Amino acid sequence: MPAETAPKLHALPSRPAPRQPFPFSAIVGQEAMKQAMVLTAIDPAIGGVLVFGDRGTGKSTAVRALAALLPEIEAVEGCPVNSARPDLCPDWAQVSATQITRKPTPVVDLPLGVTEDRVVGALDIERALTRGEKAFEPGLLARANRGYLYIDEVNLLEDHIVDLLLDVAQSGENVVERDGLSIRHPARFVLVGSGNPEEGELRPQLLDRFGLSVEVTSPRDVDTRVAVILRRDAYETGYDAFMPEWQAADAALRERILAARVALPALKTPAVVLHDCAALCIALGSDGLRGELTLLRAARAQAAFEGAETVGRAHLKAVAVMALSHRLRRDPLDEAGSGVRVARMMDEVLP
Amino acid sequence: MEWDRIILALQVMAVDPAGVGGLWLRARSGALRDRVTNALTALPLPLARLHPGVSDEALYGGLDLSATLASGRPVRSRGVLARPAALILTMAERVPPGLSARLGQALDQGGACLIALDEAAEDGEGLPAGLAERLALFVDLDGLAWSESSDITLDASALDAARTRLPGVVLPKEAARALTVAAAELGITSLRAPLLAMAVARALAALAGRVTATESDVMQAAEMVYAQRALPLPSAEAKTPESPPPPSEPGEPEPSDDAPDAEAIPGEMMIEAVRAALPADLLAQLAAGRAARGAKGATGTGLARAGNRRGRPLPSRPGKPGAGMRIDLVGTLRAAAPWQPLRRRTAQSDAVLLVRGSDIRVKRFQETSDRVLIFAVDASGSAAFARLAEAKGAVELLLAAAYARRDHVALVAFRGTGAEVILPPTRSLVQTKRRLAGVPGGGGTPLAAGIKAALATAAQARARGLTPTIALLTDGRGNIALDGSPDRMQAEQEAMQLARTIRSCAFPAVVIDTANRPQTSLAQMAGAMGAAYVALPRADARRLSGVLGAALGD
Numbered sequence: 001m002p003a004e005t006a007p008k009l010h011a012l013p014s015r016p017a018p019r020q021p022f023p024f025s026a027i028v029g030q031e032a033m034k035q036a037m038v039l040t041a042i043d044p045a046i047g048g049v050l051v052f053g054d055r056g057t058g059k060s061t062a063v064r065a066l067a068a069l070l071p072e073i074e075a076v077e078g079c080p081v082n083s084a085r086p087d088l089c090p091d092w093a094q095v096s097a098t099q100i101t102r103k104p105t106p107v108v109d110l111p112l113g114v115t116e117d118r119v120v121g122a123l124d125i126e127r128a129l130t131r132g133e134k135a136f137e138p139g140l141l142a143r144a145n146r147g148y149l150y151i152d153e154v155n156l157l158e159d160h161i162v163d164l165l166l167d168v169a170q171s172g173e174n175v176v177e178r179d180g181l182s183i184r185h186p187a188r189f190v191l192v193g194s195g196n197p198e199e200g201e202l203r204p205q206l207l208d209r210f211g212l213s214v215e216v217t218s219p220r221d222v223d224t225r226v227a228v229i230l231r232r233d234a235y236e237t238g239y240d241a242f243m244p245e246w247q248a249a250d251a252a253l254r255e256r257i258l259a260a261r262v263a264l265p266a267l268k269t270p271a272v273v274l275h276d277c278a279a280l281c282i283a284l285g286s287d288g289l290r291g292e293l294t295l296l297r298a299a300r301a302q303a304a305f306e307g308a309e310t311v312g313r314a315h316l317k318a319v320a321v322m323a324l325s326h327r328l329r330r331d332p333l334d335e336a337g338s339g340v341r342v343a344r345m346m347d348e349v350l351p
Numbered sequence: 352m353e354w355d356r357i358i359l360a361l362q363v364m365a366v367d368p369a370g371v372g373g374l375w376l377r378a379r380s381g382a383l384r385d386r387v388t389n390a391l392t393a394l395p396l397p398l399a400r401l402h403p404g405v406s407d408e409a410l411y412g413g414l415d416l417s418a419t420l421a422s423g424r425p426v427r428s429r430g431v432l433a434r435p436a437a438l439i440l441t442m443a444e445r446v447p448p449g450l451s452a453r454l455g456q457a458l459d460q461g462g463a464c465l466i467a468l469d470e471a472a473e474d475g476e477g478l479p480a481g482l483a484e485r486l487a488l489f490v491d492l493d494g495l496a497w498s499e500s501s502d503i504t505l506d507a508s509a510l511d512a513a514r515t516r517l518p519g520v521v522l523p524k525e526a527a528r529a530l531t532v533a534a535a536e537l538g539i540t541s542l543r544a545p546l547l548a549m550a551v552a553r554a555l556a557a558l559a560g561r562v563t564a565t566e567s568d569v570m571q572a573a574e575m576v577y578a579q580r581a582l583p584l585p586s587a588e589a590k591t592p593e594s595p596p597p598p599s600e601p602g603e604p605e606p607s608d609d610a611p612d613a614e615a616i617p618g619e620m621m622i623e624a625v626r627a628a629l630p631a632d633l634l635a636q637l638a639a640g641r642a643a644r645g646a647k648g649a650t651g652t653g654l655a656r657a658g659n660r661r662g663r664p665l666p667s668r669p670g671k672p673g674a675g676m677r678i679d680l681v682g683t684l685r686a687a688a689p690w691q692p693l694r695r696r697t698a699q700s701d702a703v704l705l706v707r708g709s710d711i712r713v714k715r716f717q718e719t720s721d722r723v724l725i726f727a728v729d730a731s732g733s734a735a736f737a738r739l740a741e742a743k744g745a746v747e748l749l750l751a752a753a754y755a756r757r758d759h760v761a762l763v764a765f766r767g768t769g770a771e772v773i774l775p776p777t778r779s780l781v782q783t784k785r786r787l788a789g790v791p792g793g794g795g796t797p798l799a800a801g802i803k804a805a806l807a808t809a810a811q812a813r814a815r816g817l818t819p820t821i822a823l824l825t826d827g828r829g830n831i832a833l834d835g836s837p838d839r840m841q842a843e844q845e846a847m848q849l850a851r852t853i854r855s856c857a858f859p860a861v862v863i864d865t866a867n868r869p870q871t872s873l874a875q876m877a878g879a880m881g882a883a884y885v886a887l888p889r890a891d892a893r894r895l896s897g898v899l900g901a902a903l904g905d
Contacts, residue, residue, distance in 0.1 A: 055484055056541030060459060111456070112449045115407075123681050153452040180685070196481070197781060203757065218540040226531045229545045233527060236370075236546075237518075 024065035025249035047211030048191035059194040067107035106147030154193030213326035260304035370550035371487035373465035378492035390503040435462030443467035451479040487547035537581035670713035682712030723759035727805040729825035731796035765801030767794030798829030799845035826866035827873035854881040
């Protein structure tokens, strides 16, 4: 932003230096939400988390905390799509550097009302105007490659942006055919969405693209609520004393995630578990095979996180509700909610 | 609300604007409100005014086109959210959900505070819940006389002193627990409320010059923060037959039950929905009917669809910017590009880019208007005895269809002496179902009032750029006139007249007859309305399941 166009600023009251977000480990309760996020951190191929629930239940807090929790990635310096090796950098980016740097896992916010240009990228106006060159200015999808794309209030997102995201999330590649440009670049990211169902529902097509879905509610008992308030207050007012303690907990969790990532490829998956997956999905009548695949991946990640050598039925059961509840044929007249249906069916099929 | 308390709220906000989130100011525009807003200059933040139609460019910054063209290099403008500011949001009751979410995000990031000037005139309007819950303070100037107010001068040095004291203020140990418990008991589920109350308590203590907040600070903070949040919530879970109808909005008058024929009917009944049989493609037929009518030009060619939601972009075309048009910069550049060498020669200029007015291309969007289905449900005693359960079932079936089509839904119920909008247009199926289940039956049949309420809702929806469709479910025996008097003749005349109004407004409609035998009078009314007429068949269980199977496609 050129400084000469910026208006004169008022003198502001002195503000503390930018703070780290609220630590992930310090979030009270909301175990399902935390579990789902840890699982996608272990295996990004699970494909994203959808967090739906009441206001003020810590949805946004958890996502911002996740960013600080995630291990760093290695990327070519200056590469707009965070390529891991110099030969993977897209041609249009004209990256000359070959140096590899470590940077935090990108967590990119997709604001509501964002324009299509900003999401997919567009003609670089500056270079078009000043040098008459046709160049590509990468958008948010490029920045989110190998990281997370976070959409708050995902249910209020404009439909044409949703279509666009679906397309890219599925193919893992962003193809731009506009403004006389013809560009493609990898865009593999974990989609994290949050929203409040009272403000509108999510289109079933988008629902299915999220690997895991969790519903969060305000804690009902007073003690939990007080614990939430006290911890948040300690963060707000006693930041310096509060952070070291929880950053240690976060570091321990990060180690576990890294260990699980290493253990994941060696994990054994007995045939009986595959059978269980299929039986559960058939009993629930979930459409397509995405349910089985996600269920299996999530169960494997769960097993790796717990340090097991073999995936078992217990791991499957631990993740079944979050992997399947949003894939059922939605019965708009069913009050109970699909999470209950999955749990019920699980008890029947997998005793 | 007393003037002293209003001043106190302003002081609290001036001490810790970012901590308390902001102020929800409910008042009509006027001298009284100006007295309050004038005091906002005491805030330690620059003031910035916003309106509900504010564009993302204004919020987040964007390319300054005229400066860019003049200087030949991109000049960006700064958005109001680029730095911490006290955002003054005018006409806050009209804020669309998208803006509300963006402002919510800005508040969550910290630093900013929001003063929402809510000029809500009617029930059902008001600040979006997502914003309201992030603002700790609430001030209502309604009913406050000019003579009770005075000019507000906040003591800047005292506020400065309080601000420096604030970081050191501690709360009593049990304050957090007490505030949390109090919030839970008042039915405030969000955990933001206790946190905001704690921030207010600290600011109060700092104002009073205390380093430790006292119990009275905490009490007062709870009062200031919780009072407007602890409104009675819809008793959605109540399942007892005696439970009152769920009030959809605070402050709404309770529906009265003293209908003239009330003595024959137990006051209210909660009636569970049962499944009903309806033609499977009713909604599709309606859409087709609308298209046909549109083709005949019934809506008039000149009728503007104002304020529609943004649609898909279409190819840009030449035009003049301004008047709501947005420039397609890339299109403009592409149009200008081939002429550059020629223009440079004729203009004797070596400017990088020479743009003429004829190059300007403006953006176009295809407006795809969302549909809203307005259900006007007869919940009168006669219907309740006969078929209210089935009518609810029919609405549920239509709801399922509406859900599949991503339509908005609104719910109007009429019974006793009047009609009420149980649910303003929403996309939330869950809410609609809850509210529908909570519609009690009993009382007379104010058919005209029901149609009138549906008509008003439809007109409102159309003004917002939605395409309304009215579904009227009744057994057709209108016996209460608009003024609430039990005059059958007048009631029928009024109903017919309103039916003709629906036709003249060209709202697509369907009349679903829930009486035991099809009513000729209703068929006539449907004709006057230009609506489709469907008699809800008296279905036995077997036939019902057959029709249902066909309708649901399995």
